[in-house]
Amino acid sequence: MPVFADTNLLVYARDASDPEKHHEAQAWMEHLWTSGSGRLSIQVLQEYYVTVTRKLHPGLAKEDARADIRDLAAWLPVRIDERIVEEAWALEDRYALSFWDSLIVAAAQSAGCGTLLTEDLQHDLDIDGLRIADPFRTPVGSVA
Numbered sequence: 389m390p391v392f393a394d395t396n397l398l399v400y401a402r403d404a405s406d407p408e409k410h411h412e413a414q415a416w417m418e419h420l421w422t423s424g425s426g427r428l429s430i431q432v433l434q435e436y437y438v439t440v441t442r443k444l445h446p447g448l449a450k451e452d453a454r455a456d457i458r459d460l461a462a463w464l465p466v467r468i469d470e471r472i473v474e475e476a477w478a479l480e481d482r483y484a485l486s487f488w489d490s491l492i493v494a495a496a497q498s499a500g501c502g503t504l505l506t507e508d509l510q511h512d513l514d515i516d517g518l519r520i521a522d523p524f525r526t527p528v529g530s531v532a
Contacts, residue, residue: 390427391420391531392496393463394506395435397523398428402456403444408524415528416505420463423529429466429495431488433457466495483515493518503531 393416400406400413420426437457440448448456466472468491475497476490485493489508493515496504503519511522521531 389502390500391425392427392499392501392504393420394492394504394508395432395439396507397505398436399439402440402448412524416523419529426463427499427501428460428463429468429492431468431491431495433460433465466499468495472498
């Protein structure tokens with residue numbers, strides 16, 4: 389079953405400032421690549437680019453970030469359209485999530501994922517069949 393990766397997993401895989409999270413994120417990314425189960429959205433790719441090129445110090449070179457995004461296009465990024473926005477609004481209202489987190493959840497559900505790897509939402513929360521898993525509290529490979 390596909391596994392949706394949130395922005396923070398991609399960023400920690402590139403940012404070595406927290407060695408423990410960096411190592412775990414790299415292991416998760418390797419697993420998602422080798423299993424072919426990784427999924428994400430255009431929103432995640434946009435957030436990744438801005439974060440690694442503008443918020444990290446030192447930041448990643450734009451061409452390196454762009455190469456990462458071109459590679460991650462193999463993960464079939466979900467495009468945010470009107471249907472996903474409507475679903476996100478419903479999730480926002482039902483679960484009291486932020487709009488941006490609701491878009492991530494709606495995209496993960498749209499991609500048919502069983503798990504969303506993120507540290508931004510409550511670990512082990514079930515949102516209409518989508519399990520939230522903190523990648524730094526969940527053994528690598530245990531969900532895919």
